[in-house]
Amino acid sequence: MVPKSSSPKRSMSLEDIAARAGVSRSTVSRVINNETYVSEHTRRQVLAVIEQVGYAPNPAARALATQRNNTIGLVIPQVPLVLFEDPYYFPTLLQGISRIANAHDFALVLSLGDSDMDEARFARRIIANRLLDGAIIASAAPDTPLIPRLLEADMPFVLVERPGQESDRISFVTIDNVEAASHVVRHLIALGRRRIGLITGHLANTDAQDRLKGYRQTLDEAGIGADNNLIATGDFSYRSGYDGMRALIERRVDAVFASNDITARGALQALHDAGRRVPDDVAVIGFDDLPTATQVTPQLTTVRQPIEEKGAQAASILLDFIEHGCTTACRVVLPTELVVRASCGAASAQVRKAS
Amino acid sequence: MVPKSSSPKRSMSLEDIAARAGVSRSTVSRVINNETYVSEHTRRQVLAVIEQVGYAPNPAARALATQRNNTIGLVIPQVPLVLFEDPYYFPTLLQGISRIANAHDFALVLSLGDSDMDEARFARRIIANRLLDGAIIASAAPDTPLIPRLLEADMPFVLVERPGQESDRISFVTIDNVEAASHVVRHLIALGRRRIGLITGHLANTDAQDRLKGYRQTLDEAGIGADNNLIATGDFSYRSGYDGMRALIERRVDAVFASNDITARGALQALHDAGRRVPDDVAVIGFDDLPTATQVTPQLTTVRQPIEEKGAQAASILLDFIEHGCTTACRVVLPTELVVRASCGAASAQVRKAS
DNA sequence: TTAATTTCTGAGAGCGCTCTTAGAGCGCTG
DNA sequence: CAGCGCTCTAAGAGCGCTCTCAGAAATTAA
Numbered sequence: 001m002v003p004k005s006s007s008p009k010r011s012m013s014l015e016d017i018a019a020r021a022g023v024s025r026s027t028v029s030r031v032i033n034n035e036t037y038v039s040e041h042t043r044r045q046v047l048a049v050i051e052q053v054g055y056a057p058n059p060a061a062r063a064l065a066t067q068r069n070n071t072i073g074l075v076i077p078q079v080p081l082v083l084f085e086d087p088y089y090f091p092t093l094l095q096g097i098s099r100i101a102n103a104h105d106f107a108l109v110l111s112l113g114d115s116d117m118d119e120a121r122f123a124r125r126i127i128a129n130r131l132l133d134g135a136i137i138a139s140a141a142p143d144t145p146l147i148p149r150l151l152e153a154d155m156p157f158v159l160v161e162r163p164g165q166e167s168d169r170i171s172f173v174t175i176d177n178v179e180a181a182s183h184v185v186r187h188l189i190a191l192g193r194r195r196i197g198l199i200t201g202h203l204a205n206t207d208a209q210d211r212l213k214g215y216r217q218t219l220d221e222a223g224i225g226a227d228n229n230l231i232a233t234g235d236f237s238y239r240s241g242y243d244g245m246r247a248l249i250e251r252r253v254d255a256v257f258a259s260n261d262i263t264a265r266g267a268l269q270a271l272h273d274a275g276r277r278v279p280d281d282v283a284v285i286g287f288d289d290l291p292t293a294t295q296v297t298p299q300l301t302t303v304r305q306p307i308e309e310k311g312a313q314a315a316s317i318l319l320d321f322i323e324h325g326c327t328t329a330c331r332v333v334l335p336t337e338l339v340v341r342a343s344c345g346a347a348s349a350q351v352r353k354a355s
Numbered sequence: 356m357v358p359k360s361s362s363p364k365r366s367m368s369l370e371d372i373a374a375r376a377g378v379s380r381s382t383v384s385r386v387i388n389n390e391t392y393v394s395e396h397t398r399r400q401v402l403a404v405i406e407q408v409g410y411a412p413n414p415a416a417r418a419l420a421t422q423r424n425n426t427i428g429l430v431i432p433q434v435p436l437v438l439f440e441d442p443y444y445f446p447t448l449l450q451g452i453s454r455i456a457n458a459h460d461f462a463l464v465l466s467l468g469d470s471d472m473d474e475a476r477f478a479r480r481i482i483a484n485r486l487l488d489g490a491i492i493a494s495a496a497p498d499t500p501l502i503p504r505l506l507e508a509d510m511p512f513v514l515v516e517r518p519g520q521e522s523d524r525i526s527f528v529t530i531d532n533v534e535a536a537s538h539v540v541r542h543l544i545a546l547g548r549r550r551i552g553l554i555t556g557h558l559a560n561t562d563a564q565d566r567l568k569g570y571r572q573t574l575d576e577a578g579i580g581a582d583n584n585l586i587a588t589g590d591f592s593y594r595s596g597y598d599g600m601r602a603l604i605e606r607r608v609d610a611v612f613a614s615n616d617i618t619a620r621g622a623l624q625a626l627h628d629a630g631r632r633v634p635d636d637v638a639v640i641g642f643d644d645l646p647t648a649t650q651v652t653p654q655l656t657t658v659r660q661p662i663e664e665k666g667a668q669a670a671s672i673l674l675d676f677i678e679h680g681c682t683t684a685c686r687v688v689l690p691t692e693l694v695v696r697a698s699c700g701a702a703s704a705q706v707r708k709a710s
Numbered sequence: 711t712t713a714a715t716t717t718c719t720g721a722g723a724g725c726g727c728t729c730t731t732a733g734a735g736c737g738c739t740g
Numbered sequence: 741c742a743g744c745g746c747t748c749t750a751a752g753a754g755c756g757c758t759c760t761c762a763g764a765a766a767t768t769a770a
Contacts, residue, residue: 027748042749058419059484059486060727063418064757065729065755110429110453110463130411130413297624379721382719393718414757416758417756419755419756421725
């Protein structure tokens with residue numbers, strides 16, 4: 001694009017509108033901010049001028065006067081984790097956040113951690129640069145310096161996963177990963193599986209930790225007992241699913257719970273390459289219900305989590321804090337759903353039991 | 356989080372720093388903006404105070420005074436297209452943009468088109484709200500009202516795909532989709548394939564149009580001739596790959612070029628379900644070189660495009676426009692690379708020829 | 711030594727808004 | 741008809757910066 005450099009097009013100010021409408025700056029301001037005590041006649045007149053010249057208030061001036069930018073940030077200290085291991089997660093979350101931000105006329109700024117920048121500097125930058133009225137934090141390591149700093153700076157924020165340390169000053173929206181994982185395991189047990197393996201997610205992540213916890217608890221409670229040999233440490237990646245599954249095949253598992261769908265895809269591939277049948281030899285269940293879950297053979301049984309809703313809720317809470325001040329931390333736990341497809345063998349379960 | 360509502364922590368201003376350093380506001384400003392004509396002694400002193408109190412200038416005040424926000428936007432009028440059909444594309448692009456924006460101390464604002472909002476309103480909003488110094492446009496329909504409006508408003512912008520209408524006022528960075536597609540087809544021809552099908556991308560997208568064009572041209576030039584019966588219209592989705600491939604199987608293709616890797620995955624599945632062997636019966640080539648390309652069987656031959664680089668270049672150009680003004684539109688065409696793996700049958704080509 | 715130049719610093723206006731304050735106009739009440 | 745409250749409007753200060761301008765101090769030139 002090539003703006004004509006000659007363009008002296010200085011955009012309209014409140015003053016200009018006021019002059020054209022024959023009123024004062026204050027009155028125009030009142031109209032724009034939809035305040036009371038403006039006569040209907042004046043209001044119409046001013047609105048007509050605004051409409052006609054296509055005026056919109058200067059956000060910088062407004063921010064300076066109000067000490068608010070009408071801006072929230074999505075802050076991702078560790079980019080690779082959330083951006084790439086679960087490719088649909090991020091765009092979906094973003095869409096939820098964006099929807100709410102748009103509705104409130106807030107701009108959404110994206111702050112991605114940079115490999116050139118340590119997290120402390122990153123945090124300092126986010127806060128010192130008072131561009132953001134609040135932040136949604138995704139994929140923060142439990143010990144990230146960001147959170148204490150945000151607290152210290154009194155900057156409103158909401159996490160989209162369970163925080164590492166409990167605190168009544170940290171708001172978050174999450175799902176019940178423990179229960180969801182438990183559901184998966186109970187489902188597999190009900191289908192007659194006994195040697196149930198787990199491929200964990202990145203254990204710096206509380207979601208991954210909780211899924212592990214739910215898995216353990218449930219096996220213990222069922223009297224089967226969690227067996228560390230059946231737990232392969234992964235990191236939410238395809239590769240870790242593949243490698244983890246290869247290890248678990250050696251351990252003769254008859255089922256595996258993969259901590260996300262990407263990992264599950266890796267596991268499926270490993271099983272395929274090893275000549276194992278799914279679900280007959282090994283049942284597989286994933287997590288997330290990505291579009292790809294239905295694009296593999298057999299189709300993947302998985303846990304659906306409301307990601308868009310997660311983003312939307314986080315944004316709503318944050319905006320509420322910003323607009324109304326907040327008195328108490330807010331925790332939201334969204335429901336999940338086990339989506340039963342072919343890979344867990346629910347369809348062929350009767351057959352198994354009979355044999 | 357719960358900010359203590361009691362906190363009257365009014366953050367530092369230039370004036371405060373000036374007072375503490377025993378100099379004037381102007382001098383502090385000069386130090387911060389790294390201007391000349393400040394004595395080394397004063398500079399040190401001021402910097403010490405700034406460091407000590409952790410001061411950072413208020414971006415709103417600065418924006419008001421300079422008429423610049425130090426902010427660029429990534430604008431995506433049609434979210435689903437770029438966000439979901441190619442899950443890795445968007446995060447990768449974003450990372451490239453973010454890297455450059457960070458380096459220049461520009462904030463990155465994300466403007467996603469909203470289903471509740473028609474594109475004209477969306478465009479008006481972007482421009483009227485002068486929050487952005489410039490924009491990177493992704494996944495804009497060729498006839499989007501956004502572009503004429505940006506031109507009209509003299510707002511710097513860069514597209515990350517070839518614009519619909521050529522204009523010497525539109526800057527963009529792209530890849531040579533025509534040539535890349537041509538390369539794919541030539542490769543298949545060289546491998547002895549003759550009935551080469553195409554599953555197109557979303558044809559509202561210029562990338563998709565250009566890949567179609569390259570496909571057509573090359574077949575014509577090779578004397579084989581493009582056959583409309585071998586062209587299935589798709590939309591970059593897995594589904595359209597699956598359905599397109601089913602149609603093309605009927606047409607007895609011996610190779611297929613899928614307009615992206617997602618589509619290619621759908622095609623592979625359709626071939627698998629139909630009992631066709633890849634590459635023996637049908638060779639498959641995709642586009643993008645997503646991580647998933649190596650996660651399918653057989654591994655996918657595909658065209659690699661430098662997506663991160665695309666984002667980085669677009670951001671660099673845009674920032675150059677913003678910081679130095681721009682005199683002439685800038686077009687960048689980045690190179691692509693054909694990544695040969697198993698799905699095109701290059702390995703087994705000798706065998707084919709012999710038989 | 712004085713004039714001219716260069717280096718450094720501070721004062722002050724202004725960016726475009728919001729918000730407080732004060733005052734004008736109006737219909738009521740007593 | 742004085743007094744009150746209500747609705748409406750304008751004036752003006754101030755948000756925290758930048759930038760121009762002018763003047764002081766230091767340096768060089770004449």
